[in-house]
Amino acid sequence: MADYLAVFATPEAWAALATLIVLEIVLGIDNLVFISILTNKLPEKQRPAARRIGIGLALILRLALLATIAWIVGLTATVFDLGISGPPGDHGEVTFETAFSWRDIILVSGGLFLVWKATTEIHHHIDPEPSDSVFGDKRASIGFASVLVQIILLDMVFSIDSILTAVGMTDQVPIMVVAVVIAVLVMLLAAGPLARFINNNPTVVMLALAFLLMIGMVLIADGFGVHVPKGYIYAAMAFSVFVEVLNLIARKRRKAGDTAH
Template identity: 70%
Template sequence: MEALITLFSEPAVWAALATLMVMEVVLGIDNLIFISILSNKLPESQRQKARRLGIGLALVMRLALLSTIAWLVGLTATVVDFGITGPIGANGEPNFETNFSWRDLILIAGGLFLLWKATKEIHHNVDPRPSDDIFDTAKVTIGFGAIIGQILLLDLVFSIDSILTAVGMTEHLVVMVIAVITAVIVMLLAADPLAGFIHRNPTVVMLALGFLLMIGAVLIADGFGVHVPKGYIYTAMAFSAGVEALNIWSRRRRERALAQTPAAEGDGL
């Protein structure tokens, strides 16, 4: 206890904690969007259970990874090297890497899964007719276990990315734990409102799927050593969300105006 008091008496620790909490919450948005879209495919009685279970698994996975930081950091060591040097960029570094660590391979696999899943969901929303494709996981009849399995797979990818970000920002385990738990609590509180908002506004589903496509592409690029600044990604997402919010506001105003028109005409008679 005395060690914790000494640790948190340092302003730098509080600054690192605040920064890391914000970063973890922002990184959790990607995870939450995926969970919300998938859980909305279940019967209404199972949706909340799926969301809470998915977020709970995300917390367990993050805490488990934090308890094995030495092993997790080892995931950044090269395991595959093709010995090919990419074109040299303006900064004197190769534009992409051909030596891969386990982290890189996991990010690439997770990015490919996100691209595949988001594309399937877009196809299902644009052309909702029944399909005979046995690989079409966008079917409404998908089971609870399959949904949890897909959430668990992406929880793993996002958890590794989240914890490695935390390790790079601070060396204090207790700070990482507090930031991760805070981020998961925010996800838990936001899960139901976000899923309900997506369910009530079908156009938001397409926007969210577009976000997942972009996130998948960024994960693949990161796996190949092409680091896209997160600020660019979330600025683009925020701008798109703002435009969609204006569209929703405009549509609701038109609907209210149409709903009031017959009453107004009746009063005039």
Template identity: 65%
Template sequence: MADMFAFLADPAAYVALITLVVMEIVLGIDNLVFISILSNKLPENRRATARRIGIGLALILRLGLLSTVAFIVQLTASIFELFGHGFSWRDLILIAGGLFLVWKATKEIHHSVDPEDHKDTIVSRAATVTMGAVILQILLLDLVFSIDSIITAVGMTNEVGIMVVAVVVAVVLMLVASGPLSRFIEANPTVVMLALGFLLMIGMTLIADGLGFHVPKGYIYAAMAFSALVEGLNILAKRKRRLDAERARTAAADTVSEAPATVPAQPHGAPPTIS
């Protein structure tokens, strides 16, 4: 155990640690969006518990995978060839995870666009979703992202201690950010559709990567950041219109309440009307 954290005495190792922490946080954004959408399908009093349990078990899963890092690296070895492309266990896991994301996101988009369709979805209404199902899906998708991130981390450093610290820091930040992100998504329904679009794009990226077509992650996250910026501007514009409408209604109500009472005009010679 002491040898694992011997890197703490080497100042140069901190550069690799910071780089790896940033990478783990960026790669964890996909997982965090998925967790937020999934947990919001539960009753409100159970959402935080589901997120904590799911992310906590995901941390244990990642640390367990790090203990078998030598085996994980071997998952990149080709096991069969098809159409001139060699497929490894990593490729198959990425393809399966990508198909899962595309299927889930498509189902949820269909349910959002056509709420009258009462067919079951993989993430259906809160009344039919169980905490166990939510946690299981969080773990399954985290397995896909964990294997990919660990293989990427191995290419950056050989120090298992650095990987462990980076994973712990990233998961703790995910746990802290999951609550505010879930509440933000719930308070802004249009963000849900945007997040589902992100999951569709990430799913297709995983499938493409598994098939040998590497898409630079920078392009993916740049597109996500631009879309999030546009949606943020839309939310601010919508909030301003709502505030302007409320101010207009308040001003109109004040004008009516301050207007002097008028006495109806009486015909000439008619006795005054007593009300």
């Protein structure tokens, strides 16, 4: 125990911890938005339990992956190489990767799943009646289990990305564990308010689904070796949220003006 506490004895360790907590919370927002959208499809009484289970599974998966840290690092080793020569760049180098690791495979698979799920949800929100008529009462009976399965699948993808980020930030496992636990606790506290806000504002749901679609494409690109700077992604998301906030304020004021008249 003393050895673990000694890790936090230096300012560098606290700086790494603070930075890693922020990064883990930012990465967890994507996961939390997905959980909120999925659980909002359940009956009101089942939503809190589904959110807690989903976020609890996210914590368990992250801690389990931290316990096998050497194996996680090994996920970046090449599993197979397509052996395709890409178009040469300015200096004759190949401009895209053809070698794939297990990390790449997981990111591409998770990205494809996100793209499919976001597209399906967007279609459901635009044209809900056909889906309702097809599923009928069966949706309610399998909804909870179906939601949990989808949450687990995405938790696996986001957990891999989260732990690989932690490995890149520090080589101290105690710092990683503390950062992951704090980030997941923040997710747990924010899950309820975020889910209610998304449920009460339909346009926010469409914006969140668009974010998931973009995140899915970024994961696919990352799996193919095309690394999109995270700053660009979050800057675009922040600007979109700012525009949506202006829309929400405008709608609220119009509604208040209509009520006054």
